[in-house]
Amino acid sequence: MRLRNAGTADARLLTERLSLTHRLSRTADLSVSSYRAPSSARVVRINAAYDLARRVAGAPSRPSEAYGHARRITDLAERIREGGPLEHVAVSIDGESVELELTRAGVHWAAVRRLGEIFLQLDGSNFPRTDLALCHVTDLAPYLPA
Incomplete structure (x- = not known):
C-alpha cells in the first residue's frame, strides 16, 4: 500500500506540483x-505521510547512510499513515474557512484537502496550525529573490 503501488498515473500527478515555503526561523x-x-x-x-516522514527523519548525515535512511522514512510513513484517526484544522482560504485533514508527528505536521480539481497540502515544522490564512497569488515576482 505504498505510493509506488497506488498507480503510475496518480503518482505522476503528484510530481506536477507547485510549492512555496515560508520560513519563520531556521x-x-x-x-x-x-x-x-x-x-x-x-x-x-x-x-502527505511520506512528506511528513521526511520532515521528521531529516537528512542522512553521510551518503553511505542513504539506504538505511530511506528505509526509516518508509517505515515511519507507514506508521504515520496507520497511526489512528486524522485530526482536522480550519484554514482561511481567500476569507472562507476550509477544513483540512491533519496528521502530525511531534512538532511536524501535514494537512490536505481537495479543492475542486486540485489538492492543497500544507506541511509545517514548529509552525502554528491555528489562525492560518491563505490567499490566491497570481504574481510571484514579489516573492522571488532579486
Whole structure:
C-alpha cells in the first residue's frame, strides 16, 4: 500500500506540483503545495505521510547512510499513515474557512484537502496550525529573490 503501488498515473500527478515555503526561523517553516487531483484521496494521504516522514527523519548525515535512511522514512510513513484517526484544522482560504485533514508527528505536521480539481497540502515544522490564512497569488515576482 505504498505510493509506488497506488498507480503510475496518480503518482505522476503528484510530481506536477507547485510549492512555496515560508520560513519563520531556521527550525520553523510552512510549505504550501498544490497539485492536480489524483483519482483517489488515498494517494494524497500516502504522499502527505511520506512528506511528513521526511520532515521528521531529516537528512542522512553521510551518503553511505542513504539506504538505511530511506528505509526509516518508509517505515515511519507507514506508521504515520496507520497511526489512528486524522485530526482536522480550519484554514482561511481567500476569507472562507476550509477544513483540512491533519496528521502530525511531534512538532511536524501535514494537512490536505481537495479543492475542486486540485489538492492543497500544507506541511509545517514548529509552525502554528491555528489562525492560518491563505490567499490566491497570481504574481510571484514579489516573492522571488532579486
